[in-house]
Amino acid sequence: xxxxxxxxxxxxxxxxxxxxxxxxxxxxxxxxxxxxxxxxxxxxxxxxxxxxxxxxxxxxxxxxxxxxxxxxxxxxxxxxxxxxxxxxxxxxxxxxxxxxxxxxxxxxxxxxxxxxxxxxxxxxxxxxxxxxxxxxxxxxxxxxxxxxxxxxxxxxxxxxxxxxxxxxxxxx
Amino acid sequence: xxxxxxxxxxxxxxxxxxxxxxxxxxxxxxxxxxxxxxxxxxxxxxxxxxxxxxxxxxxxxxxxxxxxxxxxxxxxxxxxxxxxxxxxxxxxxxxxxxxxxxxxxxxxxxxxxxxxxxxxxxxxxxxxxxxxxxxxxxxxxxxxxxxxxxxxxxxxxxxxxxxxxxxxxxxxxxxxxxxxxxxxxxxxxxxxxxxxxxxxxxxxxxxxxxxxxxxxxxxxxxxxxxxxxxxxxxxxxxxxxxxxxxxxxxxxxxxxxxxxxxxxxxxxxxxxxxxxxxxxxxxxxxxxxxxxx
Numbered sequence: 001x002x003x004x005x006x007x008x009x010x011x012x013x014x015x016x017x018x019x020x021x022x023x024x025x026x027x028x029x030x031x032x033x034x035x036x037x038x039x040x041x042x043x044x045x046x047x048x049x050x051x052x053x054x055x056x057x058x059x060x061x062x063x064x065x066x067x068x069x070x071x072x073x074x075x076x077x078x079x080x081x082x083x084x085x086x087x088x089x090x091x092x093x094x095x096x097x098x099x100x101x102x103x104x105x106x107x108x109x110x111x112x113x114x115x116x117x118x119x120x121x122x123x124x125x126x127x128x129x130x131x132x133x134x135x136x137x138x139x140x141x142x143x144x145x146x147x148x149x150x151x152x153x154x155x156x157x158x159x160x161x162x163x164x165x166x167x168x169x170x171x172x
Numbered sequence: 173x174x175x176x177x178x179x180x181x182x183x184x185x186x187x188x189x190x191x192x193x194x195x196x197x198x199x200x201x202x203x204x205x206x207x208x209x210x211x212x213x214x215x216x217x218x219x220x221x222x223x224x225x226x227x228x229x230x231x232x233x234x235x236x237x238x239x240x241x242x243x244x245x246x247x248x249x250x251x252x253x254x255x256x257x258x259x260x261x262x263x264x265x266x267x268x269x270x271x272x273x274x275x276x277x278x279x280x281x282x283x284x285x286x287x288x289x290x291x292x293x294x295x296x297x298x299x300x301x302x303x304x305x306x307x308x309x310x311x312x313x314x315x316x317x318x319x320x321x322x323x324x325x326x327x328x329x330x331x332x333x334x335x336x337x338x339x340x341x342x343x344x345x346x347x348x349x350x351x352x353x354x355x356x357x358x359x360x361x362x363x364x365x366x367x368x369x370x371x372x373x374x375x376x377x378x379x380x381x382x383x384x385x386x387x388x389x390x391x392x393x394x395x396x397x398x399x400x401x402x403x404x405x406x407x408x409x410x411x412x413x414x415x416x417x418x419x420x421x422x423x424x425x426x427x428x429x430x431x432x433x434x435x436x437x438x439x440x441x442x443x444x445x446x447x448x449x450x451x452x453x454x455x456x457x458x459x460x461x462x463x464x465x
Contacts, residue, residue, distance in 0.1 A: 047186050055193045059200070070201035077193050120205045 006041060006049055010057045013037035018064060030135035032106070034061050036143045038076050039105045042083035043092060054080030068120065075112040079105050095144045102143030106136035276446070283447045286330040292407070294328075294449040295319050300345070302445075309353040309373065310335075311445060316342040324405050326451045332411035332439040333358065333399055334448050346450075350442050351412065352379040359402030360412055365390045368400050371412055371436060378435035379442075380413050385432045391418050397436050407451065413438040 017033040034057045042050035058073030065072070083105050092098050110132040280296075287294050297313035315321055321341055327334040327348045335350040349356050353373045360371040360382060369384040382397055395415040401408030417435035 048189050051186075051190050051193055055197065059197065068201055068204050070197035070204075073197045074194060074201075077190070077197065081190055116201075120201065 006045070006053050007056075009037050009041060010034065010053050010060075014057065014060055014064070017061070030131055031138045031142060032109070032135060033142070034058070035076060035079065035106060035109055036102065036139050036146065038080045039083050039102055039139075039143060040146060042080045042105075043087045043098075043101065045084070047081050047084035047088070050080035050084035051077045054078075068117070071113060071116045071120075074116060075109045078112050079109045082108060095148060098147050099140040099144040103136045103140035106139040107132065110135065279446050282330040283449060286328070287449055290328075290449070290451070292451050292453050294451050295321065297327075297346075297448055297450055299445045299448065309350040309356075309442065310338070311348050311350065311442075313346050313348055313448060313450070314344065315450060316344045316346050318343045320452050321346050321450055322454070325454070326406045328410060328449045328451065329440050329445065329447075331441070332413070333406060334440055334442075334445065336405050337450060348448070351438060351440070352442055357403070358406060358412065359400040360397050361400040362389070362391060362415070363396040363398050364392075365395070367391065368402065369431075369434075371397060374435075376435075378416055378437055380436035380438055382415065382434035382436050383431065385434055387420050387430060387432055389432065391415060391432055391434060393418055411439050412436065 013033040013036065017031075038050065038054045038057055041053050054076035055073050058071075058076035059069060061076075062069040062072045083101060086101070092101060114132075283296055287296060295315050297315035297319075299311050300314045301312035313327075321337055323337055323339040323341065325337040327336060333351060335348045335353070335356060337346050338349045339347075341347075351358060351371065351373060354375055356373040358371050359368065361368040362385070367385050367389040369382050371380050371382050373379060374381045380397075385391055393415055397412045397415060399406040399408055399410045399412060413436040415434055416437045417433075419433040421429045421431045421433060
């Protein structure tokens with residue numbers, strides 16, 4: 001996948017996250033579309049692409065949100081790299097496994113994000129276990145649906161699967 | 173196929189990029205966050221990191237400096253040590269010389285006192301050589317014919333009888349046959365019981381034997397054996413040695429069974445002879461009092 005397309009996906013997710021989502025479904029909706037985009041890139045591209053896009057998306061998100069710049073970036077870097085690592089071993093072809101991947105990635109992201117805030121003795125954003133699981137559920141659903149939608153666009157999908165994609169060892 | 177090990181291998185591109193990205197973000201975070209004390213994390217971490225490096229560098233430089241200083245000190249200490257060792261060696265030699273001189277002085281003083289007590293004319297002589305073979309026990313003294321020495325002159329030491337002058341004589345040196353020579357013989361008697369016999373040199377633990385003392389004679393361990401003057405060389409009454417072993421003759425082998433077997437320990441330390449007195453009179457008279465020296 002070209003850098004421009006990756007950048008487009010990340011920026012598009014950021015725009016949606018900061019503009020359309022609050023407008024469409026309210027500001028209290030626990031969704032992180034940037035994270036969904038990063039996980040999608042991790043599952044369809046290489047680990048390097050995933051971690052770089054995670055870092056970029058996270059840092060921009062931090063900048064826009066007013067928090068400590070870099071916390072979300074580290075969290076998304078780790079998530080992107082981890083999911084890509086999983087993607088090098090397993091190819092996920094069904095919706096439910098995809099949902100599980102998004103769900104787990106959200107939990108990992110929340111753990112790293114909240115853990116870093118705790119370590120830095122900075123004010124922890126309003127969060128609870130339920131909100132974390134709610135976000136994981138939402139991200140999982142959005143991610144799974146996103147994949148189904150992209151399946152309907154085979155051209156785009158196959159382009160996304162090309163390039164430096166590593167051949168997985170197992171299909172799930 | 174990329175294995176997990178390969179992915180995490182920092183030497184490869186992926187691992188390096190991951191590390192770089194994470195490090196950059198950590199630095200970014202550190203620049204924003206402050207500790208409770210108000211010190212920015214990045215400053216604190218940077219300061220801590222570089223102060224650690226500075227401490228290590230200082231420790232290394234200081235250690236090398238100390239090591240060099242110690243090495244330099246060691247060099248001077250080594251030189252000083254060599255000098256001191258030489259001084260100690262010189263002082264030890266000097267001390268030995270002083271001791272030897274003191275001992276010699278004491279020995280000469282004893283000899284002088286002994287000479288003054290003797291009623292005969294004597295010549296003091298230094299022992300300059302020793303013939304320490306088991307069969308011939310002789311010493312060479314630094315007096316000879318030029319000093320009036322002749323053969324068969326008695327040689328004494330402050331402790332007791334040493335031997336006699338034997339020929340041939342040199343102009344400035346003479347040979348003295350010691351009492352412990354196996355060919356030496358001297359007329360002797362027991363100081364306590366006045367029994368007379370002949371003391372001869374002997375090879376063994378006790379270098380003198382007292383022969384021809386009757387089984388009937390009263391001899392005890394510790395009795396002093398003195399010269400009897402019967403052979404016409406030694407003045408009478410001078411100490412030869414002390415009886416150390418006594419056995420009755422039993423007539424075995426060459427023993428007639430008539431005489432006791434007596435071992436005598438000489439009073440003169442023949443191994444440490446330094447100065448002796450030679451009585452220059454051919455046949456000195458006995459001690460005026462008839463006692464012993």
